[in-house]
Amino acid sequence: MTANPVQLALPGFDQELAEWRERYRTQIGEDPLIRNRSGVEIQPLYTPDDWSGTRYLDELGFPGKPPFTRGIYPTMHRGRRWSQRQLIGLGTPEDYNARVTSLLESGSNAISLIPCNSVFRGIDCDEVPPLLLGTCGTVVNTIEHMDACLEGVSMEHVSTALNDPSPFTLFAFLLGVAERRGIDRSRISGTSNQSDYISHFVANHMFYRLSLAGSRRVLLDHIEYCQETVPNWNSLSIVGQHMQQAGATPAQAMGFALCTAIQYAEDCITRGMAAEIMLQRFTFFFDISISFFEEVAKFRAGRRIWARIVKERFGVKDPRALRFKFHAQTSGADLTRQQPLNNIARVAIQAMAGIFGGLQSMHTDGFDEAISCPSKASAQIAIATQNILRDEAHLCDVIDPLGGSYYVETLTDQMESEIADLICRIDDAGGMYKAVETGLVQGIIGESAIAFEERVESGDQKVVGVNCYIAEQEDAEPLPYRPDPVAIERVVADFRRYKSQRSERKIREVLDTLARVANSKDENIFAAVVASASAGATHGEIVACLRNELGFGHPLIVP
Amino acid sequence: MIVEAITPPARVLVTKIGLDGHDRGSRIVASYLRDAGMEVIYTPPWQSIDAVVNLAVQEDVELIGVSSLATDHLVVPELMQQLERAGLKDIGVIVGGIVPDNERPCLLDAGVDQIFGPGAARDEIVARVFELVAHTRSARAA
Secondary structure (H helix, E strand, O other): OOOOHHHHHOOOHHHHHHHHHHHHHHHHOOOOOOEOOOOOEOOOOOOOOOOOOOOHHHHOOOOOOOOOOOOOOOOHHHHOOOEEEOOOOOOOHHHHHHHHHHHHHOOOOEEEEOEOHHHHOOOOHHHOOHHHOOOOOEOOOOHHHHHHHOOOOOOOOOEEEEEOOOOOHHHHHHHHHHHHOOOOHHHOOEEEEOOOHHHHHHOOOOOOOEOHHHHHHHHHHHHHHHHHHOOOEEOEEEEOHHHHHOOOOHHHHHHHHHHHHHHHHHHHHHHOOOHHHHHHHEEEEEEEOOOHHHHHHHHHHHHHHHHHHHHHHHOOOOHHHHOOEEEEEEOOOOOOOOOOOHHHHHHHHHHHHHHHOOOOEEEOOOHHHHOOOOOHHHHHHHHHHHHHHHHHOOOOOOOOOOOOOHHHHHHHHHHHHHHHHHHHHHHHOOOHHHHHHOOHHHHHHHHHHHHHHHHHHHOOOOOEOOOEOOOOOOOOOOOOOOOOHHHHHHHHHHHHHHHHHOOHHHHHHHHHHHHHHHHOOOOOHHHHHHHHHHOOOOHHHHHHHHHHHHOEOOOOOOO | OOOOOOOOOOEEEEEOEOOOOOOHHHHHHHHHHHHOOOEEEEOOOOEOHHHHHHHHHHOOOOEEEEEEOOOHHHHHHHHHHHHHHOOOOOOEEEEEEOOOHHHHHHHHHOOOOEEEOOOOOHHHHHHHHHHHHHHHHHHHHO
């Protein structure tokens, strides 16, 4: 072996390492092969033999400077705390408003809105079994509902994430409310969370509102519209989270998200948008599993690869456009219904991985989310977990505190190589849009989901309370959240009245215009959605109109 | 893994009714049942109750597995009523996924044969499906 810089700098290193290996082998007996969720083989010890920092400036550099491995801002969490953005969605608009108000009072500094599953399906509350309304999200079908949701919320100071993809009706309602309240659009900030339609066709199939091709057109119109008129709105959030929740490994989720981002960047460039500007508003959304070090490495590797991709593929020089900004959510799939209070510990560990991974915004799950939408008490514990980690445990005193760890740096490199391989595979398949259309991506994720389940089933992957440390008798389960049926009935009755009191002619006019614009080549569909929403059209009416013109979204692959 | 020699193979419908699209569980269970030698008819999520009843008739299935993550189990009693109306009372019905403890009785009272939650073992699921299919066959033979 030729002398490497480590051996030159540390005389005797090789001999000491060999001695330790021998001692380890003698004592451990049969050493089980350990692989992380992404399939990377994990060694018992990492040393300067694995990673030595000789390429520090190229591979890591300093926070705030490409490739951003150590963070996208020079000050990171020491300069600015991450947005504590809890997912919120339950019951009626009034129920939502009460929960938002209470979370803002407990330290949350940003909000989100999860609509009812009926909204995800693109239908209004009068077309759905009332039993299913408001159980997992808020009933929001009109501009009036949005106004009630945001009653007393200072829209110009609180950033809002709307979990509402194509055709972005909730955002259209929000813009209408802002106009009513006389708030200038330039002061509205937030994110069209989950605007990434590709992720919905791949996994977490909540949003097949429009066909794949139709969704593609509406997303581009939405991005263009926001760039021109709502400059502080992040119109695009690329979602690796759905894929990981559906079973993708952490490396696959990161790889597929980056491929999706490449696809959208190419689509925007084809549309004629300037990459330097448009890429500054790209944001990502990821899952944080309990595989602690793997998650930290995933985020560090993702940042580094994205900066390189943007620079090399799109020739972008402005460092602001190379920043990999992300929101992350602690993984619900890791939570157990058994012994649910244990989930508080799981969430704390997941959140730590997210913080050390350098996130910009975070949601921590309530411990009862394996059973239902979180109760008020569990939502408070979830937000307190973030406060404890930041203020009490001093996790934010040092930027990228795991950087320079032989293990974390080696793992970051290995995750990077897994992710890069996947990007090549998708490139070879003709890009993400094609790879999803043909089912390649869905197939890979399905295989990973089954492989993980088999590891749990065999006991290879331990899950406390599920396949080990099983309680002889479980405590009584917390009661699931269910909305007040009387309040739900009232929402539906009010909605029917609202519809009947509108000028039918006016609604028909705006929807006719929307249909015409959808068939035009150069007019902006989202602008027509905004006009329809402000004129009083409902969510279901807008979606139905566009489904008619652009096609219904059907699952692409059924096993 | 249990692979039972049951001929002709059990015909099972795996589906999701209601509004939720989380299908990781239903896909995994469908693959378990296929691996055990069954004929699985799998649907995308968001089936209407009518569609499920029609499919059960057309495909002559012997058991329906309904997967629910986000409260869609609440409309399973409605499915049970419609199955009965369609003369399919002898079909086994299993609900899998998240059914909170306090809502189990409502499903069992409506005629659901079995509820499996997270952590149910593959062999346990497969064995129960075979058992219910055998029951359906003997009821139909009688």
